[in-house]
Amino acid sequence: MSKQVSRETFDQVMVPNYSPAAFIPVKGEGSRVWDQQGREFIDFAGGIAVNALGHCHPELVATVTEQAHKLWHLSNVFTNEPALQLASQLVEKTFADRVFFCNSGAEANEAAFKLARKYAHDHFGADKHEIISCKNSFHGRTVFTVNVGGQPKYAEGFGPNPAGITHIEFNNIDALKAAISDKTCAVVIEPVQGEGGVLPATPEFLKAARELCDQHNALLIFDEVQTGVGRCGTLYAYQAYGVTPDILSSAKGLGGGIPIGAMLTTSKVAPSLAVGTHGTTYGGNPLATAVAGKVVEIVSRPEVLAGVQAKHQRFVDGLNAINAKYNVFKEIRGMGLLIGAVVTDEFAGNARDFLKAAEAQQLMVLVAGLSVVRFAPSLVVEDKDIDEGLARFDAAVAAVVAAKRG
Template sequence: MAAENSAGFSPREVVALADKYIMKTYGRLPLVLVRGAGVRVWDAAGREYLDFVAGLAVNSLGHCHPRVVAAIREQAGVLMHCSNLYYSVPQTMLARWLVEHTPYDRVFFCNSGAEAVEGALKLARKYAKKRWGEGRFEIVTALNSFHGRTYGAVTATGQPKYHQGFEPLVPGFRYVPFNDVAALEAAVTDKTAAVLLEPVQGEGGVYPATDEFIRVAWEICQQRGALLIFDEVQCGLGRTGRFLAQEHYGVTADITCLAKALGGGFPIGALLATEEVASAFAPGDHASTFGGNPLAAAAALAALRAIEEEGLVANAVRVGSYFREALERLRAQSGLITEVRGLGLMLGVVVKVPAKQLVSLCQERGLIVNAVKEDTLRFVPPLTISREDVDRAVAILQAALTAAVREIELNP
């Protein structure tokens, strides 16, 4: 199996070839993955790992979920792609499912979270211009946020490190500290087209918004005629223990961005909006060649039905609570964890040792995790995980923490 999936190359050869031919935009770990099933993946040497990164929250059903695999196989033999100049059944059925299961009326399909955010920014500015005329174009976002790598999305991202070297950025963006109500109130003016927020900041360190911050954001937008956009690319689709994370706050945004878990491992993104807001787009205003193609739509529909019919949102609540309690016990026992935060199966763990060191030590012991800050680990495992998976992961993390302290003592 290992030789077949690595095309006869050794792991070292695969790494060398990738480093030679692929642009160096990723700080990759020396790990060549060749196969996945459920919560587990295997490398080119045949070693098994418990995957608590899940493709950065993409593989919410685990790897190669049978329903998604079957849908892709069937659709690939019928119709993989056709232009959006025409209708297709899978895309239409997927749009209907999303509208019937969310508070929204219209869907635009794309290929990624960044594209969904780009579409949201364009729609918000088009709507503002149509309703209010010239002068309403500013977008207010939060510091420490992450919205993607395309120009609009990276400008919306409230982290200067992602801006460096790419200036000048898109004009008309303002940033406020996350969960700072007073700053938000001051930033939203008669020039504001929209406020864009993650209900739970993911890449920024797994920070949930406070109830007050989300409520005030909604109220300010209502009062001042701005749109509220939620970026649920990472925190949506059951990840936090609600189908949409905004449900925790009792608030519905005007626009919501989805991607990552939407395709069950297959690339697809979506922009959801109310009828009033969506009507600002006319034919020719926005498009995506591959957006909502039959193959991606079939995969996404199978994934969404699995989330619903297999009770995975409820599982995120149950196992997420169990996971958090286990991490809190480890925090009390080890003295090496300062905070556990998040919702459902989207958890951040702040540690007293270098987080990247822990990533390597966990990997050596069969657990894949990732670091989003120098002191913060992010856990976004499949929504299908069990308590037994959690027990194993926490035991490995405990061993990795002990090993990290030992390494620091030996190499002060």
């Protein structure tokens, strides 16, 4: 018999690097979640943009069940049909010619950065190794990716830090021009900075990055771990911008809740990861790739992608209506169903107060930094759930305002 556990159990047995909510979800269906006490929550957090199709989507449940009766894991000593089918889907639907599978966004970025340096080494020599990233970016928690990320607090205490990494202001073309050189092997950009505040790149910035990379024989990497797989209303956000990278990292929504990551690249760049240069034990396992293949199939349906755009407007209209009552947000921004509500100076640094108040109203939301409330719901969230969730958020905002203003 399983041991009874509670939120207090976390503090007794888990490493204290997280501070999870006071309740424990035990069941989910669509955009609804139930906790140990049977309370029903509306989920606007989406597992941090992972649950692209909500909880227990019937087609995903069927796919998991079918594949679980066939084959789970082989390692990459052998290939497998679901991995090859998923790679073929991604090649067909994107700029990419080649795919590498792993288990997470951090691993996908790690592979991307390693490939960029290896490609530069192979074609231009060891001096061409520098990576340009953006301030407030986030690319993962490995020692390499956390340092490429533009939030120094996440790298503190884990030094010495990898060298050859420069950070510039996001959306600043002049800063990129000043930083890039013939020693640059790659420029990495999130089309929408997720953890950095749900801040979209300008089309001009991405276009300039493409042109500057071409001029300096550097590779352009798009980190689409959070923005990919329909989150922004196209299969990948780069397609909305019309700017094509050389390497793209994908994860989160790709597996719909099953851990998987992917690095996509071109036939020009891919050969630098020759046999033995990089690897993973679990990456591309049949169970994960079978589920991801079904996710890509469903998200690619025209009605799903069109629905993301319509639901974006419903969210924005609802948030603006709330703000008209309480005047707590100075900007509502984002793309598709990755939306950020930036708090006014009155509430600066206190976005988490809104998260906690939402929890009290049985609503799950996120933050992005200290001053942005973030929403990343299911891409197929029903309109009635959006409306009910926003009504609960209205009550949460009212509670924060009452506590602040009296």
